[in-house]
Amino acid sequence: MSFRKPSVLPGFGLTFGFTTLFLSTIVLLPLAALVLAAASMHWSEFMAVVSSPRALGSYRLSFGASALAATINVVFGFVLAWTLVRYEFPGRKLIDALIDLPFALPTAVSGIALTTVFAQHGWIGRYLEPLGIKVAYTWLGVTLALTLISMPFAVRALQPALLEVQRDLEDAAETLGATRFYTFRRVILPTVLPALLTGFTLAFARAVGEYGSVIFIAGNLPMKTEITPLLIVIHLEQFDYRGAAALGVVMLLISFAVLLTINLLQAWGRRRHVQAAH
Amino acid sequence: MSITLDQVTKHYGGIPVVNDVSLDIGDGEFFVLLGPSGSGKSTLLRAIAGLTAVDHGRIALHGRDVTHLAARKRGVGLVFQNYSLFRHMTVADNIEFALRVRHVRARVRRARRQELLRLVALEGMDNRLPAQLSGGQQQRVAVARALAHKPEVLLLDEPFGALDAKIREELRRTIREVQRELGITTVLVTHDQEEAFAMADRIGIMNLGRLLESGAPHDLYSRPATRFVATFLGAANVFLARSSAAGIQLGAATVAAAERPPDTREHEVVAVVRPEEVAVAATGAELGHGFVAQGVVDELVFSGALERLRVRLENGAAGTPLLAAADGGATPYLEVTRTQPEQRSFEVRAGQSVAIGVRRVHVLPTPLSSFAACAASAADAEALAHQPLLSELAARMKTRIAVRCEPQLGLGAAGPAGDAAFVGATVIASETGAAQRAAWLLERGAREVLVLPAQAAMPQRVLIHWLDEAARRATLAVSESVLRHVPAEAQYVGTLPAGTAEVAQDLARRLAQAPGQMLIVGVSNLERFAERFHALLDGGRWPLLIVYRT
Numbered sequence: 081m082s083f084r085k086p087s088v089l090p091g092f093g094l095t096f097g098f099t100t101l102f103l104s105t106i107v108l109l110p111l112a113a114l115v116l117a118a119a120s121m122h123w124s125e126f127m128a129v130v131s132s133p134r135a136l137g138s139y140r141l142s143f144g145a146s147a148l149a150a151t152i153n154v155v156f157g158f159v160l161a162w163t164l165v166r167y168e169f170p171g172r173k174l175i176d177a178l179i180d181l182p183f184a185l186p187t188a189v190s191g192i193a194l195t196t197v198f199a200q201h202g203w204i205g206r207y208l209e210p211l212g213i214k215v216a217y218t219w220l221g222v223t224l225a226l227t228l229i230s231m232p233f234a235v236r237a238l239q240p241a242l243l244e245v246q247r248d249l250e251d252a253a254e255t256l257g258a259t260r261f262y263t264f265r266r267v268i269l270p271t272v273l274p275a276l277l278t279g280f281t282l283a284f285a286r287a288v289g290e291y292g293s294v295i296f297i298a299g300n301l302p303m304k305t306e307i308t309p310l311l312i313v314i315h316l317e318q319f320d321y322r323g324a325a326a327l328g329v330v331m332l333l334i335s336f337a338v339l340l341t342i343n344l345l346q347a348w349g350r351r352r353h354v355q356a357a358h
Numbered sequence: 359m360s361i362t363l364d365q366v367t368k369h370y371g372g373i374p375v376v377n378d379v380s381l382d383i384g385d386g387e388f389f390v391l392l393g394p395s396g397s398g399k400s401t402l403l404r405a406i407a408g409l410t411a412v413d414h415g416r417i418a419l420h421g422r423d424v425t426h427l428a429a430r431k432r433g434v435g436l437v438f439q440n441y442s443l444f445r446h447m448t449v450a451d452n453i454e455f456a457l458r459v460r461h462v463r464a465r466v467r468r469a470r471r472q473e474l475l476r477l478v479a480l481e482g483m484d485n486r487l488p489a490q491l492s493g494g495q496q497q498r499v500a501v502a503r504a505l506a507h508k509p510e511v512l513l514l515d516e517p518f519g520a521l522d523a524k525i526r527e528e529l530r531r532t533i534r535e536v537q538r539e540l541g542i543t544t545v546l547v548t549h550d551q552e553e554a555f556a557m558a559d560r561i562g563i564m565n566l567g568r569l570l571e572s573g574a575p576h577d578l579y580s581r582p583a584t585r586f587v588a589t590f591l592g593a594a595n596v597f598l599a600r601s602s603a604a605g606i607q608l609g610a611a612t613v614a615a616a617e618r619p620p621d622t623r624e625h626e627v628v629a630v631v632r633p634e635e636v637a638v639a640a641t642g643a644e645l646g647h648g649f650v651a652q653g654v655v656d657e658l659v660f661s662g663a664l665e666r667l668r669v670r671l672e673n674g675a676a677g678t679p680l681l682a683a684a685d686g687g688a689t690p691y692l693e694v695t696r697t698q699p700e701q702r703s704f705e706v707r708a709g710q711s712v713a714i715g716v717r718r719v720h721v722l723p724t725p726l727s728s729f730a731a732c733a734a735s736a737a738d739a740e741a742l743a744h745q746p747l748l749s750e751l752a753a754r755m756k757t758r759i760a761v762r763c764e765p766q767l768g769l770g771a772a773g774p775a776g777d778a779a780f781v782g783a784t785v786i787a788s789e790t791g792a793a794q795r796a797a798w799l800l801e802r803g804a805r806e807v808l809v810l811p812a813q814a815a816m817p818q819r820v821l822i823h824w825l826d827e828a829a830r831r832a833t834l835a836v837s838e839s840v841l842r843h844v845p846a847e848a849q850y851v852g853t854l855p856a857g858t859a860e861v862a863q864d865l866a867r868r869l870a871q872a873p874g875q876m877l878i879v880g881v882s883n884l885e886r887f888a889e890r891f892h893a894l895l896d897g898g899r900w901p902l903l904i905v906y907r908t
Contacts, residue, residue: 248442251409252500254429255436256456257507266455270446 111332117325129315129323130330137303138311141219143334145307146287149226150234153283154276157234158242164235165242179236182229191296194225198297217299222307225293230283237282241275274346281342288335359421360385360543361406361511366415367847368401372818374847376402376412377567383560386541388534389572390554393564394590399547402564403513406545408432420510435504439516441496443488449475449499450484456507474502477536494525501533505540512537514546518553530556551591555579563587566845579632583723584842585756588630593693595636596756598728598782599629599719606719609650609671610642613719626727626781628757630720633695637715638669639704648715653692655710665701667694669714725832726806726839728752728782730760732799734767742787747814747901754843759785768795780804783903787812793895797887800906806836807904814901816844817876823851823865824880824905832907833880840878840903866893869900876901882908 118126129135164176182190198205198215205215215221245268253263269276291309298305308331315324361383368376376398383389391399404410406417408429417425424432443452451458453474457467475481478498488496497517504512514533518526534557537544548554554561555575562572563586571578571587582588585596600607602624605614608631642649657668669692692714706712729752731743739761742748752759760781768791783806786795796807820841824833841848851865869875877894881887881904894902 246440246442248438248440249444251404251407251429252436252438252442252503253444253455254409255407255432255434256503257430257459258455259430259459262459267444271444 114325114328114332117322118329121322121326125322126326129326134302134306135308135311135327135330138306138308139330139334141222141305142288142308142331143338145219145223145226146230146284146290148223149230149287150280150284152223152227153231153234154280157231157238157279157283158272158276161235161238161242165239179232181232183232187229187290187292188296190228191225191293194221194228194293195297198224216297217301217305219305221297221299222294222305225297226287226290229290229293230286233282233286234279237279238272238275241272245271274349277342277346281339285335285339288331359383360387360419361389361545362416362418362421363402363406364416364418366402366405366412366417368398368405368410368412374567374845376405377845378848379415379564379567379569381562381569381572383543383545386543388537388544388546388557388559390558390561391545391547391564392551392554392561392591393549395549397564398567399549399564400515403436403515403545403547406511407434407436407513409436433507433509434511434513435507435509436513437497437500437504437515437517439519441488441493441500441520443496443500443503445488447487448484449480449486449488449491452488452499453502453506455503460507470506471502474505477505477539478502478532492525493521494529497521497529498532501536505536505542510543512542512544514544516547516549518548518550526553533557561591563590565590565842568842570842581720582630584839585628585722585724586842588720588722589756593633593695595631595633595692597629597631597690598758599627599721601625601627601721606721608716608719609714611648611650611716613648613716624779628722628724628727630722631692631716632718632720633666633693634697635716635718636669636692636694637717638667638694638696638706638712639715640713642713642715645713645715648717650714650716653712653714655706655708655712656691658706658708663698665696667696667706668692669694669712671714723835724839725835726755726757726783728757728760729785729808730762730780730782731785732762732764732767733787734763734765736761736763738787739763742785742810745785745787745810745812745814747816748785748808748810750816751840751843757782768798782806783808785810788814788895788898788902790896792897793888793891796891796895796904797884800881800884800887800904805906807906809895809898809902809904811899811901814876814899815874817846817901818874819847819849819872819876820844821849821851821865821868821875821877822879823861823877825861826880826882828882829880829905829907833878833905836903836905837878844876846876862891863893866898869894869898876903878903878905880905880907882906 121129160179164172164179195202195216197203198208198221200206200209200214200216202216208215213220215224249267249271250263253267258266289309291307291313294307295310298307298310300306300310308327312324312327315321315327359382361381363379363381366376366379367374379402391402393399401410405412406419408424408427408431412425415425416423419432419434444455447455450471453471454467457470462470471484472481475483478501480495480498480502483491483495483499488499491499501517517533518529521529530553546557558575560572561575561578563570563578565586570584571582578587579591582591588594588596597608605612606627606629608629637645637648638653639645642652652672653669654672655667656670659666671690671692729748731739731745731748733739733742743759743761748759762784767786780799780803784799784804785808786792786799788809788811792809796809799807820837822833822837824830837848851868865877865879869877877900879894879902884906
C-alpha cells in the first residue's frame with residue numbers, strides 16, 4: 081500500500097504536519113512539562129510523596145474502582161447495547177439518546193445527583209441503610225459515580241460490533257445443533273471480544289481521570305475514599321506544584337501500562353488468528 | 359416422504375407471507391422453491407429449518423412431526439446467502455462446529471472434516487480463516503459445515519446470490535454433485551429461473567405466499583396451469599382467445615391446443631404461446647395452417663445463440679381480430695425468439711412486414727379469463743371499469759377489463775341481452791337492484807358475476823360457499839384462481855341445514871361481521887334468485903362473486 085494516497089483532503093505533507101503539531105501542542109507538550117516538573121524533585125523527595133500511605137491508598141481506590149466500574153460497564157453495557165441493536169420497541173431512540181447523557185452532563189451535576197439519591201436519607205439510600213449498605217461516602221459510591229460517567233464509552237464501543245453479529249450467525253449455529261449458551265460463548269462472544277476490550281479500555285481511562293462527580297459522593301476521607309486526582313488537587317491547593325506533578329506522573333505511568341497491556345493483548349489475539357492461518 | 363408440509367401458514371403483521379402451503383418432497387429429491395422476492399419462499403425454508411414458527415399447519419421430516427421441535431433438534435443443514443461462517447474460526451473449526459457441539463472425538467472429527475473438504479474440493483484449506491477465502495470458497499465451506507452432522511435434509515437459501523456468474527456455475531455443479539453423491543433431500547430457494555432449471559428435479563413456484571404449482575421443470579414450462587407460472591418461468595405471449603369444438607381460434611388460424619380444454623362450448627380462454635413457438639415467414643402461404651396474422655418487426659435484438667424479435671400485430675387485417683394482448687394493451691406485441699438456422703433461412707430487419715404463425719398453443723385451465731364491466735349506460739360501465747379493486751385484480755391477473763353496455767339490464771324478463779355472448783366474468787356495481795341485475799345476467803348466459811361496491815378494496819379473507827353440489831367444482835376452481843392473485847386467507851363456509859333463503863342471510867351476517875371480506879358463492883339454481891339473494895346483493899358492502907354452473 082502506498083504511503084501517499086490521493087484523497088479529498090489536502091496533500092499528505094500538510095495533513096501530517098498538522099497532525100504532529102496538534103498532538104505535540106495539546107498532548108505531548110503538557111505531558112512533558114508535567115514530567116519535567118516532577119523531574120526537578122530530588123529522588124527521595126519524589127518517593128516520599130508518591131509512596132506515602134495516603135498516596136498508596138488513593139491509587140488503590142482510583143484504579144481499583146475504575147477497573148470495577150469498567151468491568152460493570154462491559155457486562156451491563158453489553159446487555160444495553162444488545163437490547164438497542166437487536167430489538168425494536170417504542171422509545172428505543174429515546175433510550176439510545178439517554179446513553180449519551182453522562183457525556184454531556186457536567187460531572188459535578190452527576191455527583192450531586194447521585195449523592196442526593198444514595199445519601200443516608202436519599203431516595204434509594206434510605207432503603208439500603210437498614211440493610212447495612214452505605215453507598216455515599218464509601219468506595220461503593222466512588223465506583224457508582226465512575227460507572228455512571230464511563231458507561232457511554234462501553235456501550236458506544238460495543239454497539240457497532242454487535243451490529244456486525246448477524247442473526248444469520250446465530251441461526252447457523254442453531255441449525256448445527258448449538259444451544260443458546262453455546263452459541264453465545266463460542267460464536268457471539270469471540271466475535272465481539274475486541275470491542276469488549278476496547279469498551280473496557282475507554283471506560284477505564286475515562287474513570288481514572290474522573291474528578292468532578294467523585295468528590296461529591298466520596299466524602300474524601302484520606303486513606304479511605306480519597307481518589308488520586310483529588311489528592312493532586314489538595315497538593316495544588318497547598319501550592320505544592322511539584323508534589324502534584326509527581327502524583328500526576330505516577331498516574332500517567334500506571335494508566336499507560338494498563339492501556340499498553342490491553343493493546344498488546346488485542347494485538348496478540350489478532351496475531352493468533354493470523355498464525356492459525358499458516 | 360422426506361419433507362411433508364401440510365397447510366403451512368405464517369403471518370407477519372396480519373398478512374399471510376406463507377399461505378396454506380402443502381407439499382411432499384421425496385427422498386433424495388432436489389426441490390427448488392422459485393419465486394419473486396417477497397413471495398414467502400425464504401420464510402417457508404426457515405419454517406422447515408425450525409427458525410421460524412408457523413401459525414398453522416404441520417411440518418414433518420421423514421415421517422416425524424417436527425412442527426414444534428427446535429431447529430437444533432431437527433437434523434437439517436442450512437446454507438445462507440451471505441455464507442454466515444464464523445469469522446473467528448478456521449475452516450476446520452467451522453466445519454467441525456456441529457461435531458464439537460455433539461462431543462464427537464477429535465479423531466472422528468478430523469476424518470469427517472477431511473472427507474467433507476474433499477467433497478467440496480477444498481482439500482488443504484483446513485487452517486485458513488474465512489476472510490482469506492474467496493466468496494465461492496466460503497460458500498463451499500458453508501456447505502461442508504451444513505453437512506458435517508449428516509443432516510437428513512439440506513436447505514439452501516439463495517446460496518449463489520452473492521457470487522459472480524462464473525463461480526456460480528461452478529458451485530452449482532459442485533452442489534449438485536455433492537447432493538447426488540450423498541443422496542440427500544435438498545431444498546433450494548432462488549428467484550433465478552435459470553438456476554432452478556439447471557438444478558431441480560422438481561420446481562415449486564411461489565407467489566404472494568402461495569405455492570402455485572410444482573412439477574418437473576419441463577412440465578411446468580410447457581404446460582403451466584396459471585398465468586403467473588406461464589410468465590414467470592421463461593417468456594410467454596399470453597392472449598385471450600376463443601376456444602370451440604374446432605380448436606383455439608387465434609387470429610386467422612384455428613390451432614389445436616397442446617391439451618384440449620374439456621369444455622367444447624365456445625368460450626374465452628387464456629392462451630400461452632412461447633416465443634420459440636412463433637414462426638415468421640415472408641408470406642402467410644409459407645406458414646400453412648399456422649398462419650395467424652400479419653405483423654411488423656418492431657425491434658430486433660441479437661443475443662448470441664438466439665435472436666429476439668418484437669413483432670407488432672396488425673389486428674383486423676386478417677379478418678377476425680386477434681384478441682387483445684391479455685394485459686389489455688392497445689396494440690398486441692409478440693415476443694419471438696429464433697435460432698441461428700431459422701435466422702439463416704429467413705432474414706428479417708426492423709420495420710419489415712412479416713407473416714406470423716404459431717406452432718404450439720397451450721391453453722391455461724384458469725376459469726377466469728377476463729372481466730367485463732357491465733351497466734345500463736356506457737358511462738356507468740366505464741366508471742365501474744375503473745373501480746380500484748377491479749383494476750387491481752385485473753392488473754394482477756394481467757388481464758383486461760372490457761366495457762359492456764346493456765340498456766335493458768335488470769328490466770324484467772323481456773329485455774334481450776346484446777348480440778355478443780358473455781365473455782369472462784361480468785362485473786356489476788353493488789347497489790339497489792343488484793340481485794335483479796345479477797339474475798338477469800345469469801339467465802342470459804353469464805357464468806361468473808362479480809358484484810362490486812364502489813369502495814371495495816383487496817379483501818383479507820375470502821369466504822367460499824356453494825349452495826348446490828353441482829356448482830362445487832367450478833366454485834373451487836374459480837376460488838383458486840382468485841386466491842392466486844389476492845394475499846388473503848380462504849375460509850370454506852359449511853352448508854347450513856336450513857333453507858337457502860336463510861343461508862344467504864347467514865352469509866350476509868358473516869360478511870357484515872368484519873371488514874375486508876369477500877364471498878365466492880356457487881349456485882346452480884336460478885329460481886327466485888333475486889328474492890333469495892336480496893340480503894347478500896342489494897347494496898352489500900362486500901365484493902361478491904357468483905359462480906353459476908348447472
